[in-house]
Amino acid sequence: xxxxxxxxxxxxxxxxxPHILQESWRTWAxxxxxxxxxxxxxxxxxxxxxxxxxxxxxxGDGGPTDRFQPNKSLFLxxxxxxxxxxxxxxxxxxxxxxxxxxxxxxxxxxxxxVFEWLHRFKEDGRLHILYGNHDIKGPEDCPPHKDGxxxxxxxxxxxxxxxxxxxxxxxxxxxxxxxxxxxxxxxxKSLWRWxxxxxxxxxxxxxxxxxHILNHIRHFFKVWTHQxxxxxxxxxxxxxxxxxxxxxxxxxxxMALPGTGGVPYFNTGSCLTANRLSGLELIQxxxxxxxxxxxxxxxxxxxRDWANL
Ligand SMILES: [Mn+2]
Numbered sequence: 001x002x003x004x005x006x007x008x009x010x011x012x013x014x015x016x017x018p019h020i021l022q023e024s025w026r027t028w029a030x031x032x033x034x035x036x037x038x039x040x041x042x043x044x045x046x047x048x049x050x051x052x053x054x055x056x057x058x059x060g061d062g063g064p065t066d067r068f069q070p071n072k073s074l075f076l077x078x079x080x081x082x083x084x085x086x087x088x089x090x091x092x093x094x095x096x097x098x099x100x101x102x103x104x105x106x107x108x109x110x111x112x113x114v115f116e117w118l119h120r121f122k123e124d125g126r127l128h129i130l131y132g133n134h135d136i137k138g139p140e141d142c143p144p145h146k147d148g149x150x151x152x153x154x155x156x157x158x159x160x161x162x163x164x165x166x167x168x169x170x171x172x173x174x175x176x177x178x179x180x181x182x183x184x185x186x187x188x189k190s191l192w193r194w195x196x197x198x199x200x201x202x203x204x205x206x207x208x209x210x211x212h213i214l215n216h217i218r219h220f221f222k223v224w225t226h227q228x229x230x231x232x233x234x235x236x237x238x239x240x241x242x243x244x245x246x247x248x249x250x251x252x253x254x255m256a257l258p259g260t261g262g263v264p265y266f267n268t269g270s271c272l273t274a275n276r277l278s279g280l281e282l283i284q285x286x287x288x289x290x291x292x293x294x295x296x297x298x299x300x301x302x303x304r305d306w307a308n309l
Pocket of ligand 1: 094134251
């Protein structure tokens with residue numbers, strides 16, 4: 001298959017990784033997910049509990065590479081709404097962008113108002129922050145806290161009826177974000193950052209550049225960024241089926257809800273589209289997708305088929 005044969009339509013078959021790589025990837029990803037589940041913080045909940053889950057905000061330093069900045073005021077509105085309505089906020093990883101910045105200080109300085117809200121939630125015991133691959137500097141270098149707020153790898157919401165919801169960022173199933181971690185982070189810090197500063201916009205489809213080499217690089221990343229999340233979703237779904245364990249992730253930036261009788265894999269989506277936040281609400285025992293756009297909260301579709309929560 002040549003590169004020009006690949007199309008980007010949803011539902012396109014994923015790149016066929018060699019069988020042996022698929023197998024070892026699966027084994028390795030399952031081991032990491034098993035460990036995250038075993039070490040997860042347990043949290044009881046019931047049908048009166050209210051949770052809101054967002055992920056992949058990628059808060060930066062307020063400068064030109066900060067992709068959170070355009071959505072900041074919308075996110076502040078959402079936080080106020082959820083705080084005043086008694087929700088517990090779960091940040092499902094990649095809240096902050098530590099691949100482009102060496103430490104959290106410039107991020108906290110640029111978004112002090114956001115962190116003040118987070119501290120308000122924390123003081124009420126209504127905040128749980130999970131770390132994703134962009135919140136860490138290496139697989140073994142996970143921050144114990146952010147601005148004094150404890151962080152964890154995973155969370156299990158445990159209902160009195162025995163139902164368990166497992167929540168983690170999802171990079172545990174991503175080969176490039178663990179085994180190849182150092183290389184991936186290096187490329188992000190150097191190449192990706194430089195390209196963003198040049199406004200080339202590798203994955204922004206409407207950007208045109210005259211340079212042929214850059215166009216080829218752009219095309220490769222465009223295909224990659226459409227294909228790779230599907231591989232990761234497949235690993236996460238396989239794990240959910242094997243363990244009969246509903247799982248909620250972020251990381252792929254693709255919102256997901258299982259259809260009736262489908263694999264119980266949920267994804268919060270991302271908050272990187274300008275003027276739009278995507279997330280999940282868990283209220284009255286139901287998980288619902290929620291979108292915030294220009295200050296308006298819209299619930300699109302309700303997943304009702306997950307009985308007895
Ligand atoms: Mn991620």
